[in-house]
Amino acid sequence: MRSMAAAITDSPTASQSLHRFVNASPWEWQPVRDELRRWVAARTRPKAWTVGIAVVPKRGDQSCGVHRRFVPDLGRTINCQVGMGQFLATGRSQVPVDWRLHLPSEWSEDRLRRRTRIPEAVQPLPAWAQMLDLADALAADGSPALPLVADLRDCAEPDRLLHGLRHRGHDFALTVPGTLPVLPSVTAHPCGSGMDPAVSPVSARRFLETEGELLRSVIGTSHLHPSRPTRVVTGLIRLPRGPQPQRFYRLFAEVPREGERPTTAWLTTLVHLSMEELLELASLPGTTPRALRRLEGSFGFQDFEGRSYPGWHRHVTLVSAACCYQELSDIDPTGLAGTVSAAPLLRAPRQAAGLRV
Incomplete structure (x- = not known):
């Protein structure tokens, strides 16, 4: 706040006013994000939306949602906030347009909620439910229908998210x-009365190894690497439980070398797409960490000094708006006609490595 204020005025109270605008003023952040999402979609051709998990280290225990969490990238357990971001994947870039703040179960306590001004309607939710909430927000504002592309390997109860999305x-x-338990696509009961009870589910890995079709020389294209030939094993499956009538999904994975086991398994509803198109979608989560690092390093995502739930949401909304504007300026400055030209990014002096308050 001090760096931003100093860039535009000599007033000694400007930074305090900016801080109050974020932390204490009453403006609603969700309508701003909805408009931001529409603004980005109108100026780009997003192919999908992805999910980014942002971990914000905290020294104390007063900030909204702060909790102890093991962070694999750091190899240790820290005090932190965790935000789940919705990113629109537009060609080679991803831009943030919506957020959810993770609240652990202990944040159901009235004392903590009053202190940090958590709205009554907001309750602790597991990660899969927050992803559904982001998907519903995307659909509710009339944005183009986009598939969710994300990594669920570390998500608890992934089947609940799969059924909820479908x-x-x-x-x-x-x-x-x-x-993940799956059923081959040919297990429907011959009389049309649903799934054959005699057929037991198998794991996704076993299905690909024993019943998948091996496709050779598929051209895989990602946003980080040029086109390259690859082997893919794939097949149509159903999920053991879910809405009736049962529906088909495509399960697929790359096979590094002849005779080796399939690698990461992907599940999709987009059975009509070519394997080349599916591999391109599958590459998108690889660019999400880079987008998160840019938010942290260039736009101050981790630098919010307040402790309230509304303040955090307003902060990440403004950070997202700044990032989207800069990203679109880099892609096509002529596409921002009628707006002020993008100024150089304001960067506060970097603190020494360590946890932020």
């Missing part, structure tokens, strides 16, 4: 655990 009519291409 029940709502949201398409997806998701990395799933190799242990």
